[in-house]
Amino acid sequence: MITVVILGFGNVGSHLFKVFENTPGTRVLQVYTRSMSKETTHNKRFVSNILDITPLADVYIAAVPDDTIHHITSQLDFTNKLVVHTSGGAALEHCSNNNRKGVFYPLQTFSKNKAVDFKNIPICVEAENKEDLSLLTNLGALISQKVCTISSSERSKLHVAAVFVNNFVNELYHISEDILTIQQLDFNLLAPLIKETANKIEYLTPALAQTGPAKRGDKKTIRTHQQLLTTQQKEVYQLLTSSIQKRNISQDE
Incomplete structure (x- = not known):
């Protein structure tokens, strides 16, 4: 005991x-x-x-x-x-x-x-x-x-990685909810997508699981999305889009 x-x-x-x-x-x-x-x-x-x-x-x-x-x-x-x-x-x-x-x-x-x-x-x-x-x-x-x-050193790095997959992702949920609320759309419409995205990581690496306009270089869709966002939302969108695009370039080299 x-x-x-x-x-x-x-x-x-x-x-x-x-x-x-x-x-x-x-x-x-x-x-x-x-x-x-x-x-x-x-x-x-x-x-x-x-x-x-x-x-x-x-x-x-x-x-x-x-x-x-x-x-x-x-x-x-x-x-x-x-x-x-x-x-x-x-x-x-x-x-x-x-x-x-x-x-x-x-x-x-x-x-x-x-x-x-x-x-x-x-x-x-x-x-x-x-x-x-x-x-x-x-x-x-x-x-x-x-x-x-x-070790403490390893755990600190594990913790910052956990912040990315948990706290930051939850903030993105919050932004998505804000976008939908303005249009009087139900956030739960995204629930199946959220679950499937999380489930993919059990059998695919993040690199293989990534999809979307930034991944495929769809500049027209990216510009359309940016026009729909507030200034703060656009900053987040641009930062993440740039991160995905830079990762794609490094993987192709």
Whole structure:
């Protein structure tokens, strides 16, 4: 049995709590949250004073924003325990030196009220010694089918790649929704296209999956599209069109 304390009950922390609660071999001893709600007030395992955190857990997981990792982990009133964070962009060293440091990074986008299947989520782990790395690997394997040992340097590059395929793509969804809303068209008309585009990546490389006017050099369609866009939308359109065209040129050389 691996015992866990979760520091933070936001998007990531709340999902970790749910999956550990429902996974044989793990037990959540406590959850620290500064904002108690109806959901947490009557559960004695939830505490709002970090000094009330038990020193008896195997792993302490700081599921908090990057700029608060050191502050939160430095307030723990014990030493020589395994304290990890869940950030993709923060280095191992962001955790306080008061305890043994590690990383337990689930590579997924989390929204608090949207369920996810952890079995398909890669868990990226890092630790200062082999024993702690083994513990984190075993903890990850209880909830996921894919656990990877990745250094802070590798993880930072993985995280920026994740921003491109997740956050930036979602912003493009937002732009598309704005365009359709003005015309009183339903954004869900694009849902099958969005799903097919994502599904293609499972069996095609991004280069082979790319289609559209920029890929085929259709200047007439590109000019027509630009006339339909706001100044800000046109800037994004031109930037991405140029990126696709430059990539095509380099591939042809």
